[in-house]
Every structure is written in structure tokens, then in C-alpha cells.
Amino acid sequence: MRYIPHTEEDIRQMLDVIGVDAVDDLFTGIPADVRLQRPMNLAPALAEGDLLREFKQLARQNATADSHLSFLGGGAYNHFIPAVIDQLVSRSEFYTAYTPYQPEISQGTLQAIFEYQTLICQLTGMDVANASMYDGASACAEAVLMTARATRRKKVLISAALHPEYRETVATYCRYLDIELVTIPFDANGCTDLSALEDVLDKDVAAMISGYPNFFGVIEDLAAQAPLVHRCGARLVAAVAEPIALGLLKSPGELGVDIVAGEGQSFGIPLAFGGPYLGFFAARQQDLRSMPGRLVGATHDKEGRRGFVLTLSTREQHIRREKATSNICSNEGLCALMATIYLSLMGKAGIREVAVQNLSKAEYARRAIAALDGFSLPFAGPVFNEFVVEASESVEAVLARLEQQDILGGIPLGRYFEGMANRFLVCVTEQNSKAEIDVLVAALAGGGQ
Amino acid sequence: MRYIPHTEEDIRQMLDVIGVDAVDDLFTGIPADVRLQRPMNLAPALAEGDLLREFKQLARQNATADSHLSFLGGGAYNHFIPAVIDQLVSRSEFYTAYTPYQPEISQGTLQAIFEYQTLICQLTGMDVANASMYDGASACAEAVLMTARATRRKKVLISAALHPEYRETVATYCRYLDIELVTIPFDANGCTDLSALEDVLDKDVAAMISGYPNFFGVIEDLAAQAPLVHRCGARLVAAVAEPIALGLLKSPGELGVDIVAGEGQSFGIPLAFGGPYLGFFAARQQDLRSMPGRLVGATHDKEGRRGFVLTLSTREQHIRREKATSNICSNEGLCALMATIYLSLMGKAGIREVAVQNLSKAEYARRAIAALDGFSLPFAGPVFNEFVVEASESVEAVLARLEQQDILGGIPLGRYFEGMANRFLVCVTEQNSKAEIDVLVAALAGGGQ
């Protein structure tokens, strides 16, 4: 076994030093009645070459943007990933290390996290960001819990236009914590209904949670939500599933948001059938000590040299145990590193340019589809790189027809929203050329005739 | 341009320091009449994502062992490449460095070459090995030149069963150096004809060059050649195109060979349409100072710590210029590193086991094909992992039929040898499962009916 270095002779020698006769003697502490009395029933071991063949076989059974034209978004986005990222995160000093408990031999990870925290703050307009959460949905759930802690209130409002998986995750986390979740409907623009929000808001409300952009791709009017929410002493949480948008849209911070929880997958992280992704989490100074997750801070060594350490860990489970701000321990370190590299490559100009490309391409597609017979746009609000299309026939039929032409045309919304059986969500990114969009439009048109 | 860091402001500042007004002023040393007065006519620049798409498109137009069953050998072999190799040679300290001129910051490369030299000596049974040559063919040509230098003789005998591209390369190198090349025919075993060899050998002969195994896959009887060659004071050179064989076959050193020149591609180096590969070169102590190429030696620093340096460079072009033992400068360093890693993974047991698998699989295929109507084995000599098949119809027809079934069945020999229009060379490695071999045999049989 190439991963296990022990030779027979090594084992002999080690048993002698330990003073037992056989490896089995090391397990005498395990009572016989709980020991497994048979070999495990697993597929036979594969040599490396056979393993590779088997996994290539599995890989071939998945459609991807290499095999299909893809217009799928909905919380996971097909953005270009510069080759630099994988080559740098493949440096074993990064990916085979663990949490930087020993700062003197973890400065690479620590400085990178410090930079990551800075980039997230710059992007979101927040004061502090943590070192990462599991994903956008769980980060959003942690944000909900944090607002309840910080405000000592137990009611949380959630926009019906928030990503439904985020909503479900929030519900799971709140399930036994006596937090009441109230859904705020959306309006004809596909935006959170402000008057409905105003109606529900009261002094028991800990927070309002809005997508930015929301699940329909629509850019919520956070500037209008913020004063309403703040008036009741509640927190406004923006959940950002597509953070490329932040290269172009007003930052949540500018709009009065208190907490930003989001999904960083768009920042150079592979689609990978849904994970590992990157939950990012940023807040105002006021909530610093309620924050979940790890934080890296700058300090200095004995000789005055700058260095970085994990800090404020009295918030965390390993110190505070049942009183911790979260149970999170391992987070998504390497994904945060990918995002840090992505953002450092894109920089000030690139993040803007890629955002503009997404916006423009989605708009081009949106107009073209809207002009087709049999298709319409149910929501009027401004969108970023996703939009909802309504078909005059069943979405399943439309999408199946597109599949015939190797197009993954969008996400059916019927599974998430009642009354949306004829709607689907189309995403267009900088990866979709005009020619590809034209193919999609023609395919939709072709079927509509 | 992401590879060029200069901003307009940087350029301005630099021009000021230099004391010129414009970048163009730096080129005043180039007379106007040799300057290009138009933009170069090249395809437009591609963004990274488009480049990747374009290269994927090119890549799709090549058949490989992923798309076809491959039985191609002939100097380039489809062996399994452990994933470790690419991940280690992708460490930028290795692949973005150059020749280790500054040993204090090149010890990684230097120690690895020292280990490589050791491994090649162990494998070939030679005393000294250099740091690499371009490939097997050019290494073989350099060996010929070395024997002429060392013996001060001008006639070199070459087995007709040597890889034809090696033979051609030797001819190119010798073209204007007044070295006479004499071909020694092969016999019914597909082996160099010993009596023909004996006939030609005389005191003018600098060397005899034999493949081991030879181009037909046949294991030459070097033990018989050596005394004949040595009797005339000539050198016996073994050219090893498939060094996996050395895991099992007597080492050239044991058989009396003086110089081993070979191709190291089999040792973990991708097929890559023929290069970059790895020329390895090893010799006896007697020829040390005539050797071409770089050598790494052990030494120590001021404080007695072991370290490694380039040594004996008075043989080389940068010191000796027109009197150098070769003109080689850059060699195949990274490929030598790949081979070093490959051999360190395979080790004593692995190199033997993989050799036995190649031998056994080739033999299985050989017997099965020999049993087919319409196919026969023209050569009787013992083979390693390649063998010649004779068809009763044209090879082109046979191979075209196999291609229809996505099989790359072998290399037609008619292009290299007169009278071999009906013969082809089949290679079977550890990568070909029994099932694959059975498919090949069935496909051959199917067409023969």
C-alpha cells in the first residue's frame, strides 16, 4: 500500500518497543462484542490507473459547459476561472495544512485570510468580515442567528424572493431556537414588497433578510428597506448569492445594510456539483463580538515584525463551548484562498468589467427572449445576470427541447414557487458568447413555432 | 496585458530616469531600414477563456488512449503516469528555474539530478550518467560522436534493427564529420546478424550501435556482441528506446556494453505528440571526460555540509567553445526530474513488476495474434513489449479496419523498411487490459475472415 510506509520488519520492531506481540494486541481495549467479526463489504481496491479510468467514466456521465451550452445559475455560476488559481492553491503548503493554530508556521494562510477579510469588507462596504462560513445558505442562517443574539429578539422576516435554499437552510437552523420566521412577499417587479414589509415590521423583529440580487436576479431596493428596518431597531441582512454583482451595484454598506452573508463561489471556485463553496460573512463593527467564525488579526512578533494570528477566539466553540457564537470549526479555508486569488487578479478594473459583461449579456438575452412569441418576462425590476422567463407552455417541455440541442436552458421555478409551473430562471455570464445566446434564443423560438 | 505590469505612469517615470522622451527613443540604435514598418500579421490576441476554448478544440482533434484503444509504441510508450509526478514538477521552484548555475539557490534541482544520475547508473549498470540529453535519438547520436572522439576512429557500425529515427539522427549528426556509418543487417530472429557484424568489425571501427530492445521489440544478444566489438578496441553502444525493459533484462553494464544512450519517456513523461522527452546517457569511467552534457557532483560548503554543483564543465561549450564535447546547453531538466520521481515511486519492486506486466501482456497478445488466420510473426527472437506482425493483406487495410473500431493497432513498417509493406509493430503495455487485447485480437480476426 503506497500510502502506508510500514514494512513487516518495521512493524516487528515497533511491536517490540511497545512490548506487545501482535498488532491485534493493541486493540484489547475494544470489547469483543463490539468488534466487527468479518471483513467490511466494500468494492475491491483499485490501482491508481484503474481508479483514474473509473472516475473518468463517472465524469463522462455528467453534462457540463464543455458538453452543453449552459444557462444555469440559481446560486452557482459559470464564471471563468483563471488558471493561476488552481496552480497556486495546489501548493501543498496551502492545501495540506490545517487551521493556522501555530501562527509562526502558518503565516501564509493567515496573511491570505487577512487579505480576504479586507477584500470582502471593501466589496460589501462592511467593517469586519470573518475567515469564511460553509456556503451562502449557511452563512445566511448564521446571520439570522446573530441578529437574534445581538437584538435579543425572536422574529425574523425573510423575503420570499430570497434564494429558496437559503430560506430552507435558515428554517433548519432556527427550527428549535424559538425564532419565528415571517415571509415577506414579492411584488410585480419581482422585488420584496415594501408595504408588506412595513406592515409586518415591529419592535419584536430582529432582522429582515433580502437577496441582493434576489433569486429572480432582481436588484432589491435595499436603500428603501434599510430605514424601515432600522426604525424598529432591527438589522437588515443582505444575502448575496452572486457577488460578481457587487463589482457594479452599490455596496450593501452604502445602502444601510448591517450584515452581508453570501456565496463566494463566483470568485474562482469550481461549480463541482454544488460544493465546496464559500460562505462569506461581513458585518458592522457593532456586531463584531457576536460574529460567528474565525477572525484573523494583525499583530507583531517580539522583534516588531508584522504578523497575523487567529484572534477574538473567545467567541468560538473551542473556548466558549455551549456559549459560543456558532458551532463552526473547520470552515472553507481553501475556497477563501481561491476567492482571494481571484479578486487579486481581477482587481479594481476586472471586477467592474466582468460585472458589466454579465449585466450586458443577460440584458441582450432578456430582450431577445422577450421578443419571442410564447415567452414573456413576468417581472419588471432591474436584473443583474439572471432573469425569469414565462413560457406559454410547460417549462419541462421547453427545457427538454433545449436539451435535445445540448442546451441547459435554465432552472424550472415550479419546484420552488406555487404558480410558477410555466416559469424558468435563465442565467447569462461572461462565459456565454453572443453566438451562444443567439443559439438559445433560436432554440426557444424554433420550438415556439 | 496581465503579464506586463507597466502602467502609463510607470513608463513615464522610467523614461524620465533614463532621460528619453518616448519608448521609441530606446530603439534609435536600430537603423530605420531594418525596422518593421507595419504591425505584424498575427491572429488577434485571445483572452484567457477564449484561448482555453480554442486549445480544447485543437485537443479534441487528436486521437488518444482516452478515445481509442492504443497499441502504438515504436519509441514512445503509453505507460501509466502516477499523479504525484505532475503535482511535484508543477512546483514553480522546479519548473520556473533554469540551469543551476548558482548552486546555493539551486540545491533542489542539483540534488534531484544527482539522484537521477545515480538511478540511471543503477539501471544501466554504468559508472557515470549525465544530467540529460534532448531525447533518445540525439543521445544516441552524441554517443556515436563520443566513441569517435574517444577512439579517434571514424567508422561506426549501426544495427539495421535500431530504431530508424535514431539511425537517421545519427546520420544527420555525422553528416559532415567524416564518420562512416555501416549498417549491420538483422537475421531471422529480428536480431543484429552476429556473423555480419563480425565480418565488418576491424581496427577502424569506433563503435557498434545496437538497440536494446531493438525497434522490432527483440532483445538483442549484447553478451555476444560485446566480445566481438571489444576485440577490435571499439565501443559497444546500447540504445534503449524502452527503458522499462531494464527493470527485467540484464543491464547493459552486465553484458559488456560501454555506453548506454536511451529514451526516458517511459519514465512518467507524457506522450505529448513526441516531446519533450528525455535522452539519458551513461558510460564507463574511462569515457568520463569525453562525455557530452552536464554533470552534477557532490561536494561540501564552508561548514562541511553536503551540497551539489555542476562539475567537470571544462568539457562544455561555455568553457571550451569549439573544443567542447558537445554543443548542448539547455537539456531536458524537468523531464529528468519526472523520471527521477517516477523511478523513486516505482522503486526496486515496481520497476520489476511493471516490466513483467509489459512482457506478459505483450506475450499474451503475441500468441493470440499468431494463432489468427492471416497473421504471423516474422521474427523468432525473444521480445519485451513490442513485436512485429505480418499480415496476409496490406497493413494499411488492416489498420484502417481497426481504426473503424477506435483501435490504433500498430505502426506500419513499410515506411521504414523495404519489403515490410505487410508488417506492423504492435506494442502492449501495462495500460492495456486483457479485455482490450481481446478486442484487438477479435478485431483483427473479424477482418481476416
Place this chain on the structure above:
Amino acid sequence: MTTLGTSGLILNEKLMFEHSDPGRKGYSLPALDVPEVALPAHLVRDQVAGFPELSEVDVVRHFTRLSTWNYGVDSGFYPLGSCTMKYNPKINETVARLPGLAGSHPMTPEHLSQGALKLMYELQTALAEISGFSAVTLQPAAGAHGELAGMLMIRAWHEAQGNPRTKVLIPDTAHGTNPASATLCGYAVVPIASDGVLSAQTVAAHMDDEVAALMVTNPNTLGLFEAEIREICDIVHAKGGLVYCDGANLNALMGIARPGDMGIDVMHFNLHKTFATPHGGGGPGAGPVGVTEILAPFMPVPVVTSGASGYELHFERPQSIGRMRSFFGNFGVLVRAYAYIRTMGAAGLRHASEMAVLNANYVRARLEGTFHLPYLNRSLHEVVFSDRDLAGGCHTLDLAKRLIDYGYHPPTIYFPLVVKGAIMIEPTETESLETLDEFCEAMLAIAGEARDNPELLHAAPVRTRIRRLDETAAARNPRLKWGG
């Protein structure tokens, strides 16, 4: 003797923001091939203030240099107890990057994701066999996330029985995530004292019908098998409670004993520990959860099933606790773990556990005479010493820092809390006798230094680019971002 650690040339590197040069670019995008669109001005921000402007070269050098300040498993021995820092096989990195796996969108229709779903299904099945549970969910992103999922299932089960109960028993050796997870389910945590191992008697004493569950770790964080586990489970079950097992230490047990066979009801796996997936500088990991039949209906949605028309995602599970996150789990991590299981096979996994235990016992045997060993029971995959016998006023922290100078990653320190100045060493099975011997010699040498020249420990590390950092200053005046 030359030590593994020495000093050599290392390059300094500023923060990326300090390298930034206005107008410099590190990206490329194709020219926009559709009309450029503008949003209404009130929606649009200025360029992101403070964002860096770097060339690709700047970025590559920046992170390359940063990496050289780190220490990974590929650098050397990393006996970080409780974290199972075994070797991360390289082929697993390769297969996880196959375009058909890394490029698969989670919203792709199921019939076009059969490879991914099959892999998940097969992994669930293998983990169930290894652990002895009936069903496995792959959704949780890490161990703590698995704990939360598992404890939520326990609570949901109690709710379904009509009484959620109020308390969870947790031994003092437990990891901090255990109480934190229990709290997130609305339970009060009752810490219970163990004497190295938990006695059935103690559990019985605490067990009542307000106790929803006991959370154990087996082997526990002292590296000791909870020998009374079966009896303990019976006691808990008899009072209507359930038993959660923190499976962080499964590396001691593969093929040897199965938590599901011990009476345990729920357990999370740490794929980034037992199943060799890389720790990534702090994640991503994956924390699948195995459950007995009674808890299966409560698993998070969706569940991967195998049906007549292929593999499917099953959403309609009325008793489910719901979703733990978006999509289906840390798939890229699952790919690596599955590759590991397929590479090892049943005998290989068992051999891994055996050698992990052999290695821990060997280190124990070599150090036992010099370092204080608070619990003398037979160790499994890790061993916990204390700093009691360290001379010269030196503490565990000093020893840890001095190990850095010797070229090793220090063990886990000051955990578990029941051992004062704990030094928790988990070698894992991928370390050779040669490595263990060199490490033990370093440990013994440091013990000698503590006696003869304690300043060497207090001053350590001295070979690193920077020396001991002022953590107090960091916490007192938090600087958590550049310029901030």
C-alpha cells in the same frame, strides 16, 4: 545529529494592497460582443475602493511566497491530535479536477448528472458499511455541521415522539463543537466528568427522561476506547434517550469495530480526517452523518437514491429536518473521499487503522518515560501527554514552539481540557518508523533542553521568519483588515 529543521533563504512579502499600482491588470476578458448596458445610476457604485491592481506576475509571486511561510503535511510530520493529518493522496486531487466532475452545475437535471449522483450514492453506501449505520447523508460541510445535523435529527425524532426533552449529556473530554451544536438545537448542555473513559455508572447517574441524548466521542479525545459504550447506550436508550457519536476519531476503528454496532444512533464522519481529504488550511471538509433506521426519515433533504430510472435526488421527505445548506454537500471533498475508499478497499482501510494505532502506541512507548502520561489505558490512534514533567519552567506552548525549530508541526496543545497542558499527538498511519523515531528524538532532546537550557524553549521558535507573535495585542486592539 542534524535536525530536520534548519534555516534558509525565505522571501518577505507585503500585503497585496501594498503592491497595488493604479492601472495595472491581472485579468483578461474577451471583448464584450453585445451592446454594453448601463444600470440606472442610483444602483451603481464607484469602483471598489481599495481593491488591488496587480499583474498576474505580482499575484503569482505574492501567493507563492506566502505559501513558503506555511507548513503542510507534504512538508513534514504534522501530529496535530484529533485532526488526523494523514497524507492526502495526489491522485485524489487529479480526479476531483476532472472537468466532468469539477464543472458539473448542481442545477443540472438529474438524468444529466448520473455520474455525480452515482458517486454520491456509492459513497453513502460505503460509509454506511464502514460505520454500521443504515443510512448516510452527505450534506454537512464539516464535522460541526454534521453534529448539528445529527443533533437536529435527534431532536426531530424526540419531537415526533411527542417530547423534545431539554438536556444533552456531554463528557468533559468532548470537543467544543459538541456542546455548541447541542445548544443550537435548543438543548441545555450537562457536562459530565469522565475519568479518562466514561463509566456506565456516571451516565446512569445523569440519565433521566429530560435527557435527549448523550454525545460521546469514541475513541475519545484522549485516544481511549469507551469500553463501556454498549452498556452506556443501553442505559441511555432505556431512558428514552439517543446516543450521538462524534466520529472524528474513526481512524482508529475502520474494519475493527463499527459505531453502528455499539448501540450508537447517529455519528458524523470527518472525511477530511479519516478519509484523507486535504485540510485546505482550515477546510473545506465534509461531515456526512450516519444514522440508524429510526432516524433515517429525519435526514436532510435531498437524499440521493437509486431507482429504476437511475440515481435520483429525493426531496419529498415530510419528516426531514430540512436543508443544512444549499445543494448537496461538499461534492469535491466527497469525490476525494470516495477515491480514497476505492483505492484502499476493505483490507486497506483496516490496515490504515491498525497502523495508525501502532504508530500512536510506538510514540507513546518511546516518550512515556520522559513525558507525563495522565491516563494509562491502552491508547488507540493518539496519545495525550501533559507538561507536568517538563523542567525549567517550560510549558506545553514552549515545547510546541521549540518543535517548530526542529522542523515539526506541533501536536494539538491544551486540548482535551481534562489534561492540564495537554500535548495531544496523533501520528496517523502514513508516517514511517524513521519519521517517528526522528520526531521522538526531537521530543526527548527538547525535554533535555528544558532541563539544561530552558531559554531555548522560551525563546522558540528562532528559525522561523517571524518569532512568537503577540496574541494579546491582537485581541486587545483588533486590526482585522488592511487600513482598518
Place this chain on the structure above:
Amino acid sequence: MTTLGTSGLILNEKLMFEHSDPGRKGYSLPALDVPEVALPAHLVRDQVAGFPELSEVDVVRHFTRLSTWNYGVDSGFYPLGSCTMKYNPKINETVARLPGLAGSHPMTPEHLSQGALKLMYELQTALAEISGFSAVTLQPAAGAHGELAGMLMIRAWHEAQGNPRTKVLIPDTAHGTNPASATLCGYAVVPIASDGVLSAQTVAAHMDDEVAALMVTNPNTLGLFEAEIREICDIVHAKGGLVYCDGANLNALMGIARPGDMGIDVMHFNLHKTFATPHGGGGPGAGPVGVTEILAPFMPVPVVTSGASGYELHFERPQSIGRMRSFFGNFGVLVRAYAYIRTMGAAGLRHASEMAVLNANYVRARLEGTFHLPYLNRSLHEVVFSDRDLAGGCHTLDLAKRLIDYGYHPPTIYFPLVVKGAIMIEPTETESLETLDEFCEAMLAIAGEARDNPELLHAAPVRTRIRRLDETAAARNPRLKWGG
């Protein structure tokens, strides 16, 4: 000021053979699925004596540690003159590894290798346009191999004219490979003196009808343009000779001037220099050769052509010098170079040359007052100083070693031979002003140290894991293998 270089933790590592443990394995092979065959005993060796026995973990750590003792372009500034150590783009590494390119067997029938052949054809065409030659062969594996191919073509052409001639003129600034390559073609080398640049007069004085060729480097190894090149070519041609150009320094000229337009007949490219392919710790490179129309028939076989039925390998070329090697060239390197050209485009390549020249002139301007500059002509892509003005008995070697302590790879030293104590600095265009400033400050600081504290230079490097090595001992008593 903190310098780039500092010292930090580095791990020692033995030779792989010193780690070996009998019976340990680092490989896996599927079980043999056909009957095992044995060869006659007299053909079979014993196991390879001395071969290592290591686990995969051992191997990974071994080479990981070794790598940390190296310095690459990704580590930092590497101004190794004449070698054009520019940044190696990462996407090029990615595309070279695409399975359809990396896995393509060179004996695959042409109609099943159209992607590879197209790439080669397009690269030939692009290189021809960049250099101004009519035809390009991609076969040579490195610059020196290209020189040999080019000089063989020159000789073959002369042979075809009926007189091979006997001599080749080579200026004293030339790289050692130039005379060595000429010798391999059976020519006598006549070194000719230049005064920085070659004068047409000098060439005329040496030119006669025994001279087969002049080998120039343009810009030459002093970084100076051979301004009389056109006249020189005319002189050589007038006497029936041909002009070879060592194209190692093409990075100064892209889009600005083309060797083919200057009267040059043959030139090799160094793709690993000008076209950004990685140097690999000493190769592989690639050394394509461009030729004028009259020499095209002599190019090595096979030649890649584009025909009605697609791209083809053309073998039937009766005047060809033959093959330079097996197969078609260092294809993997060609892939990267082609990717580079497609990324840069015409304007990008020209910009690269401009910025390379700007960078060299900037370094020159900053150091000129302190370091002795033997030739005052306008520099192109590199600048050569001497150590004449270095104080304290310090020489170029001392400066170079001290630069290591400062965190830089030293420049090329003691070449070209015409400058005593040459310090040959080629920054390349991928270095930023910030990097150049820091490097220049280090150079100036070292010049100051030479004056004030020369021992710092003599003792250097002190920050590296090992100090200056005894090269004399290595050569006197060669130990070229382990145990040998």
C-alpha cells in the same frame, strides 16, 4: 528597509537512497490479468541493486523539500542575462496538459492528429511572420540544437553549390554554443574581435571564399544592436557566404525589426526565452529555426504542411539534412509558445519587446553611476556591467552571492567573455518598476557594502541553507552518484 531576502524555517532532506526501507512501496499496479511470462534466465537481471524503496509519502515530501531549496521566476526577480527569464503564464501550463494534447502518441496517423499538426503549422506560420523568414522548422529541442540544424543547412546549401567551404566567423561576444555548433558541422571557427558591436569593416577583413558563414547574435550578448548588420550581410553574401543569427535575444525585437529583413539567412528561436515557456530547471526548451527561401529545401524532415486533406507530415525532401531527433520536436513546449503568441497578439508582442528594453535601460540608468559600464551604446533588452569599480577586493562572484542574501537570483556572470567580470542583467518585460527599484537599491547597497564591509560579500551567501560550495573539490574528485 527590510530586504526581500530573509531567513526562515527550511527543512533538511537526505538523498532518496538514504531513506529507503526494504519492502516499502510507492506504486500501485492492477493485478496482472494475463498469465505471467518468464524470459529465459540468461536474459534476466536481479532486482536493480541500490534502487530506492519508498512510500508515496516519502517521495512527495522528498521532492517538496528539495523544491524549497530552489529559486524560480515565481519566487522572485531572476535577471539572468541572455536567458530571458520572463514570467511563465499559468494558462499555458494548463493547455499543455489537456489530455488531447499531452496524451497524443506521435505515431498516431496524421488524420487522427489534426489538432496537433494544425497547432504546429500555425506556430510555424506565426514564427515566420515574427522573424521575417520564409520557412520554419520546429524540430530542434533547444537553442543549441537549432544552431546545429541551421549550420547543417548552411553547410548542405554550400555542398549543393559544390563547395562546402571550411570556415565560420564568430565574434568574440558569441555564446559558447555558436563555435561548438559550427565545429559539429566540420567547420573551423575563426573568432573575430568586435568592439561591442561588429563593424562591417572587420567582417570584410575576415571574409573570403573559404568562409561558409558568419554567426552573429543580434542584439548581441552585450545587449547592443548590430547596427551594421545589413552591410555585414551584404559583405558576407557578396563573398558567397551565409549569415546565421543566434536568436536568443529576439525578445528585444518583436514587432520592431525582423532578422529576416536584415539579410540574415538562418536564425534559431529560443521558445523558452522569447516565448515564455518555462525553463524547467535546465530545459526542456525548443529551438525552432527560420530560414530564407533558398535554405528551405534543406530543413529537417518531417515538415508540417497544409494540404487539401488537412495538415500533413512531409517526409520526401531529398535535400533535407535529415532528422535532428525522433518525432517532430518538443511539442509540449510548442503548445505553450503558441498559447503565448495567441494570448499576446501582434501588439502584445511588440509591447513586450518595448517594455523589456525599457526595463533594461531603466536598470542601466539607475546603476550606471555606481557600476562600470564597459560599452556605452544604447542598450536594448539587457545591460552588461563589469566589476571594475567594485571596492574591497570584491568580484562579480561575491556580488552575485550577496544578491542571493538580498533575495534575488543573480544575473549571468562572467559572460560575455569580452567583459572582464561581466554582470549581465536582463530584467525582461514582466518585471514591475517596483521590483526593479528594489533590485537596484539592493545592487547599490551591495556596492556600498563592498566599500564599507567587504567581508559581507566574501562571506555571502549567509541566509541560504548551505553556504558557498567547494567547486574545486567537486571537480578534483568527482562524486557523480550516490555510493559512487
